[in-house]
Amino acid sequence: MAETTEPDFRARVRRSFDRQAFMRMIGAELTRVEQGMVEIELPFNEMMTQQHGILHAGIISSALETAGTYAGYSVLEPDAGLLTIEFKVNLLSPGRGERFLFRGEVTKPGTTIIVSDGRAYAMSQDAPPKLIASMTATKMVVRDREGFAE
Amino acid sequence: MAETTEPDFRARVRRSFDRQAFMRMIGAELTRVEQGMVEIELPFNEMMTQQHGILHAGIISSALETAGTYAGYSVLEPDAGLLTIEFKVNLLSPGRGERFLFRGEVTKPGTTIIVSDGRAYAMSQDAPPKLIASMTATKMVVRDREGFAE
Amino acid sequence: MAETTEPDFRARVRRSFDRQAFMRMIGAELTRVEQGMVEIELPFNEMMTQQHGILHAGIISSALETAGTYAGYSVLEPDAGLLTIEFKVNLLSPGRGERFLFRGEVTKPGTTIIVSDGRAYAMSQDAPPKLIASMTATKMVVRDREGFAE
Amino acid sequence: MAETTEPDFRARVRRSFDRQAFMRMIGAELTRVEQGMVEIELPFNEMMTQQHGILHAGIISSALETAGTYAGYSVLEPDAGLLTIEFKVNLLSPGRGERFLFRGEVTKPGTTIIVSDGRAYAMSQDAPPKLIASMTATKMVVRDREGFAE
Numbered sequence: 001m002a003e004t005t006e007p008d009f010r011a012r013v014r015r016s017f018d019r020q021a022f023m024r025m026i027g028a029e030l031t032r033v034e035q036g037m038v039e040i041e042l043p044f045n046e047m048m049t050q051q052h053g054i055l056h057a058g059i060i061s062s063a064l065e066t067a068g069t070y071a072g073y074s075v076l077e078p079d080a081g082l083l084t085i086e087f088k089v090n091l092l093s094p095g096r097g098e099r100f101l102f103r104g105e106v107t108k109p110g111t112t113i114i115v116s117d118g119r120a121y122a123m124s125q126d127a128p129p130k131l132i133a134s135m136t137a138t139k140m141v142v143r144d145r146e147g148f149a150e
Numbered sequence: 151m152a153e154t155t156e157p158d159f160r161a162r163v164r165r166s167f168d169r170q171a172f173m174r175m176i177g178a179e180l181t182r183v184e185q186g187m188v189e190i191e192l193p194f195n196e197m198m199t200q201q202h203g204i205l206h207a208g209i210i211s212s213a214l215e216t217a218g219t220y221a222g223y224s225v226l227e228p229d230a231g232l233l234t235i236e237f238k239v240n241l242l243s244p245g246r247g248e249r250f251l252f253r254g255e256v257t258k259p260g261t262t263i264i265v266s267d268g269r270a271y272a273m274s275q276d277a278p279p280k281l282i283a284s285m286t287a288t289k290m291v292v293r294d295r296e297g298f299a300e
Numbered sequence: 301m302a303e304t305t306e307p308d309f310r311a312r313v314r315r316s317f318d319r320q321a322f323m324r325m326i327g328a329e330l331t332r333v334e335q336g337m338v339e340i341e342l343p344f345n346e347m348m349t350q351q352h353g354i355l356h357a358g359i360i361s362s363a364l365e366t367a368g369t370y371a372g373y374s375v376l377e378p379d380a381g382l383l384t385i386e387f388k389v390n391l392l393s394p395g396r397g398e399r400f401l402f403r404g405e406v407t408k409p410g411t412t413i414i415v416s417d418g419r420a421y422a423m424s425q426d427a428p429p430k431l432i433a434s435m436t437a438t439k440m441v442v443r444d445r446e447g448f449a450e
Numbered sequence: 451m452a453e454t455t456e457p458d459f460r461a462r463v464r465r466s467f468d469r470q471a472f473m474r475m476i477g478a479e480l481t482r483v484e485q486g487m488v489e490i491e492l493p494f495n496e497m498m499t500q501q502h503g504i505l506h507a508g509i510i511s512s513a514l515e516t517a518g519t520y521a522g523y524s525v526l527e528p529d530a531g532l533l534t535i536e537f538k539v540n541l542l543s544p545g546r547g548e549r550f551l552f553r554g555e556v557t558k559p560g561t562t563i564i565v566s567d568g569r570a571y572a573m574s575q576d577a578p579p580k581l582i583a584s585m586t587a588t589k590m591v592v593r594d595r596e597g598f599a600e
Contacts, residue, residue: 021199022206049171050216056172057234058212065207066200084207085563086588088238088388088538090415090436092408107434108392113535113590115390115434134407134415136390136436138536138588140563235413236438238388238538240565240586242558257584258542263385263440265540265584284557284565286540286586288386288438290413321499322506349471350516356472357515357534362508366500384507388538 009035012078013070020066028063030070036106038070043099055095060102060120060133064089067104068116068137075109080143082114087137095132097122107136114139159185162228163220170216178213180220186256188220193249205245210252210270210283214239217254218266218287225259230293232264237287245282247272257286264289309335312378313370320366328363330370336406338370343399355395360402360420360433364389367404368416368437375409380443382414387437395432397422407436414439459485462528463520470516478513480520486556488520493549505545510552510570510583514539517554518566518587525559530593532564537587545582547572557586564589 010033017023017030023040026048032039040063050056065087072082101121108115118135160183167173167180173190176198182189190213200206215237222232251271258265268285310333317323317330323340326348332339340363350356365387372382401421408415418435460483467473467480473490476498482489490513500506515537522532551571558565568585 016201019201020206021197022209025197047171047175051166051169052231056170056212057215057237058208059172061211061215061237061239062206062208065211081202084241086238086240086536086565086586087207087211088236088436089211090236090408090438091234092415108390108431115392115536117434131408134417134436136388136434136536138390236386236415236436238586240558240588242565258540258581265386265542267584281558284567284586286386286538286584288540316501319501320506321497322509325497347471347475351466351469352531356470356512357537358508358512359472361511361515361537361539362506365507365511381502384541386538386540387507387511388536389511390536391534 009074013038013074016073017070022062023066026059026062028066033070033074036071036075036109038067038074038104040067040102041099042102044097055100057089057091060091060095060100061089061135063100063102064104064118064120064133064135065137067102068118068135069104069139071104071106071116072114072139075106076141080141082139083142085138085140087135089133089135091133093122093130093132095122097124097130099123101129112141114141159224163188163224166223167220172212173216176209176212178216183220183224186221186225186259188217188224188254190217190252191249192252194247205250207239207241210241210245210250211239211285213250213252214254214268214270214283214285215287217252218268218285219254219289221254221256221266222264222289225256226291230291232289233292235288235290237285239283239285241283243272243280243282245272247274247280249273251279262291264291309374313338313374316373317370322362323366326359326362328366333370333374336371336375336409338367338374338404340367340402341399342402344397355400357389357391360391360395360400361389361435363400363402364404364418364420364433364435365437367402368418368435369404369439371404371406371416372414372439375406376441380441382439383442385438385440387435389433389435391433393422393430393432395422397424397430399423401429412441414441459524463488463524466523467520472512473516476509476512478516483520483524486521486525486559488517488524488554490517490552491549492552494547505550507539507541510541510545510550511539511585513550513552514554514568514570514583514585515587517552518568518585519554519589521554521556521566522564522589525556526591530591532589533592535588535590537585539583539585541583543572543580543582545572547574547580549573551579562591564591
């Protein structure tokens with residue numbers, strides 16, 4: 001397992017997340033970084049809807065996939081990078097809410113392959129969080145490839 | 151099978167696609183609509199990158215998922231809608247290119263469940279199209295639910 | 301949600317499981333049935349190996365898929381049936397062990413679609429259970445179709 | 451790409467397939483081996499059914515997964531092996547038929563990761579082949595690991 005004990009894995013995760021132009025574009029924030037677990041939050045925005053006015057499946061998937069990537073990244077050694085090989089998303093309830101929370105967690109760390117799972121929740125002031133999607137993603141650790149570490 | 155023979159399935163698909171604020175936001179265009187097959191194209195844009203400067207997996211997935219939805223939608227009767235239950239994307243090569251083409255095709259039509267497959271290609275003026283991702287998606291046909299038809 | 305409160309959902313699940321010739325063929329036993337959660341156990345058997353002598357991915361998937369089906373079935377009303385639409389398995393570690401445990405759990409119940417997740421573990425007398433696979437499955441509830449209820 | 455030009459990739463694929471005790475157990479035959487494409491056939495057998503008397507999803511998945519593995523294996527260099535990381539199966543129609551055909555094809559070869567897709571068909575003497583399932587699988591090439599090459 002490629003687990004890191006360096007004190008600043010949080011800073012390393014944040015620096016990489018901050019370079020994701022697309023996460024910035026949609027207003028996603030990295031609100032929690034633990035070893036093997038990351039949370040991203042996103043306020044609802046009409047720009048991100050599909051034809052029925054609810055959050056686009058692509059946005060849900062993008063944020064879940066990113067949460068899964070940084071969950072994996074948080075347990076990597078500092079000079080390694082992570083590429084997503086594949087992921088699957090199940091859309092469990094319509095994406096209606098004021099805010100959305102995306103949690104990624106490492107299910108299986110490894111020196112070559114890291115598998116993470118994710119859950120997405122719709123958040124509203126007057127209701128409990130509602131599970132709207134689940135995800136499983138497979139990532140490959142890359143080393144010695146310029147431009148793929150942090 | 152819920153196949154439509156109405157002459158204007160293309161117009162119906164376009165009207166629904168045009169209501170997807172998120173597709174508009176990323177500059178996606180519906181460039182081809184056949185019965186059971188749809189193509190979406192997207193110019194590269196730095197706003198849509200991940201931390202290594204290539205197209206974000208979430209953008210690739212969003213456009214593929216949308217192409218799969220409208221491929222299915224093109225064979226539906228006019229008063230039905232389509233909800234995505236789940237989808238899986240395999241990222242086969244880095245998303246580098248001037249433009250990207252996303253093709254969705256119906257693999258299995260049905261009265262309740264429609265399965266579509268998709269392929270994404272990176273396009274450049276001086277090279278053949280490069281396969282960068284594949285997708286399989288499962289959709290559920292919804293009827294009699296206000297707001298879910300076109 | 302199609303939750304059942306009938307006292308004998310366990311008997312109903314067992315009767316259906318006992319009709320699965322394939323589960324019998326591989327020596328799988330239903331060792332636990334709760335509402336929304338089912339466990340299946342399987343002793344190792346050389347007949348079920350792949351080319352490297354470890355448990356075949358197909359066996360792992362078969363038992364996981366079945367555990368996911370009966371987890372869903374346990375929360376169905378008595379006269380409904382369940383068809384698997386799709387499932388995905390991640391193989392996390394080689395299938396080496398004396399016995400194997402497959403747990404299926406309902407992640408999202410529903411009147412039409414039920415999503416369950418599963419985990420497979422290799423068991424040995426002298427070691428803690430080892431996670432060898434995870435699964436997500438999408439099922440469709442069928443009613444009024446002869447032969448598909450129990 | 452790890453493509454092989456050795457004349458006897460067919461023999462190498464067959465030798466490995468013949469060591470799969472589980473494929474033997476269910477009566478599966480390797481009926482076609484090309485570079486990047488493999489077919490497996492299976493006669494219907496009551497032992498392999500689920501609770502409704504049709505072919506068990508686990509059998510369909512096992513044979514599809516194996517076809518995908520050997521499609522990938524056929525383009526590998528002789529001293530490398532292939533491990534399945536994950537796969538997803540969509541069950542498109544009930545598994546009813548006299549025989550079943552499972553075709554695996556390499557979608558994306560690679561030095562580390564190979565992606566293959568598969569299709570399963572039910573065959574009957576008096577009807578055209580019926581598509582009953584589709585699959586996508588991700589495999590990892592392993593080298594220098596004793597016991598994982600052929």
